[in-house]
Amino acid sequence: MSRLQVQAAMGEPLQRAELERLWAWERVMVRYYAIATVLLFGACVLGVVYSDVPWLRRSLLGGTLVVVAVAAILHERERCPRCRGRLRLRAGFILRDRCTRCGIAFERPPE
């Protein structure tokens, strides 16, 4: 265990407000990934159907880059409340059980 992980294990768990902020961010990430999947799938279909239209191909490529860039920005907006480290997600949008840097537990939202 690193020094940060030892501190997190000995320290206080995250406060409710910190957890709620993480949960809200995770909900945004899940929704964005659902929308992005539909958009990227639609772009693929259009790209195949209208593959002979150069301006459409370029627009779809540009749109795809925007969707990916927004995902990266959303990901960067939130950090671990304890160590301020980057949050590593499962499958790109699901919060892990613990911070991979300091080891603080991220509780799941109540059902």
Ligand SMILES: [Zn+2]
């Ligand atoms: Zn952390």
